[in-house]
Amino acid sequence: MDKLSYASESPNTAWSTYLQQIDRVAPYLGELSRWVDTLRHPKRALIVDIPLQMDDGSIRHFEGFRVQHNLSRGPGKGGVRYHPNVDLNEVMALSAWMTIKCAAVNLPYGGAKGGIRVDPFKLSEGELERLTRRYTSEIGLVIGPQKDIPAPDVGTNAKVMAWMMDTYSMNQGTTITGVVTGKPVHLGGSLGREKATGRGVFVTGREVARRLNIETDGARLAVQGFGNVGSEAARLFVAAGARVVAVQDHSATLYNAEGIDLTALTDWQATHKNIAGFSGAQTIDAEAFWQLPMDILIPAALEGQITRERAEKLSCKLILEGANGPTYPDADDMLASRGITVVPDVICNAGGVTVSYFEWVQDMASFFWSESEINERMDKIMSEAMIHIWDKAREKECSLRTAAYIVACERILMARKDRGIYPG
Known part of the structure; x- marks a missing residue:
């Protein structure tokens, strides 16, 4: 593989993480692996x-x-x-x-x-x-x-x-x-778009939790990032019986073992633009967030948050990647060795792009759907995609991330193969 001259050689960059993910899926691609360099450029x-x-x-x-x-x-x-x-x-x-x-x-x-x-x-x-x-x-x-x-x-x-x-x-x-x-x-925007990514995190998380026999009713939830994604996913999980015990953003880390009042926290954030100073929870050290007792973790901030060192400390059973690229590859290995399931970003937070697709289709037709129609269509697409990836992971005996990449890369490289190279 020819390396890109403008890409950093550091192993801890977002692009490096992506390349390592492609390297891991390549052995599963069979004859399509001939085209895999397409994905590296x-x-x-x-x-x-x-x-x-x-x-x-x-x-x-x-x-x-x-x-x-x-x-x-x-x-x-x-x-x-x-x-x-x-x-x-x-x-x-x-x-x-x-x-x-x-x-x-x-x-x-x-x-x-x-x-x-x-x-x-x-x-x-x-x-x-x-x-x-x-x-x-x-x-x-x-x-x-x-x-x-x-x-x-x-x-x-x-x-x-x-x-x-x-x-x-x-x-x-x-x-x-x-x-x-x-x-x-x-x-020309679509109803349901603003909350779609967080809703997708909930829908995919619910499907995987069922298959892992993790009860959402009573589950302890920790959320990093309390923007549109983290807050909406948390709200839906609370509606399903979970309690949010920790929330972290750039300004503070909050912890309340009995559960944080999300409505009060949302009101506080709307007024103060961050969560710092909220009185409904204890403010703790940022690094202590990764050692708290929890069942489900939703990293919904920026990439590169779950390092190998943090993965060693986590007590959760399930990680739902609301952010893009929050987990380093060596942290993925550590989580797998500890029996912690990761629902990867490329399926977990795809609710946003799914409803963006609906918006684009509606704009092309100048015909618009109700919010209930949007949510119903999105839930169906996300659930079916997650189940397909779960089944692929069982078939190939691999992680959900690798399974998602197998499904995606087969579709991309088949398109590349059948289109050919022009000019040849």
Whole structure:
């Protein structure tokens, strides 16, 4: 395999983690392994300069990215992240995980991802809008409803998607709602989209818990990250009888063995923008989070959170990866040796892209579904995909992550094989 010259050689980068995951699945691919290097090379990587006039009249420059990892099964699909740590290595990995994710759920998409290295909370709304519109114009040559469809990710939201849609539409001379998903409902967005990723974590977690004979009623739940994903997954598990004993975000780590009142915590977070200072739980050291007594863990923050050292300390029986890439490969090995089941990100958090697909379909038809229809369709797709991956893991005697990659890679590489190489 030829290594990419622009990818970090460090074993602890997101892209390195992804490459190790591909190495692990390659022996299961049979004749399709001839094409496996396709998955080790992004199809297209765009780096753009974004000059921005600040409110005080000064000019600052920000670096933006859009990577299309693989388009063999359809247009690219993937979010746009605004975060100070965004770099090409991370965006490459996130785009690759989107390729796997879309194929694991059998959506007609390839994988893509974008981002800007910026702290969005340090910009005014006007600066954020100008940044978004310039970024959209710069990547406009590679996105489109049949080419690559962005969506929200860390640091972005429906308002950012509205600006992206409007900018692209103005440059095309007509309104094109299907260029992005995750938009406001009144601009062609879909009902159920905001809560979809967290709902998918719950649906896949419920299916696996049943098969492991883990009772959700009374289960102790720990959640890292209390944004849309972590909070919604926690809410649904509480509705099923679980109790949330720990919540961690960038500001604090909270613990209450009797259970944290999620409604009160949500209200506190809405007012204070983080969970620090919440009086309904004890504030503990951040690293102590990984040693707490728990049955189910939902890492729903950023990648690279579960290291081998932390995996050695965890007491849970089940991990539901709400975030992308939260577990390092050597930590995966440690968790497997300790009998801890991991539902991998590429299926566990695929509810968001599934409802994004529904939004795209609705935009194409200009015909919209009710929220109950959205949830019913998503639950069916996610449950069936999870059961298929569970059965594959039993058949191949491998982890759920490897099984998800087998299912996804077979679909991607079959498409690559049957399409061939043009020009030859």
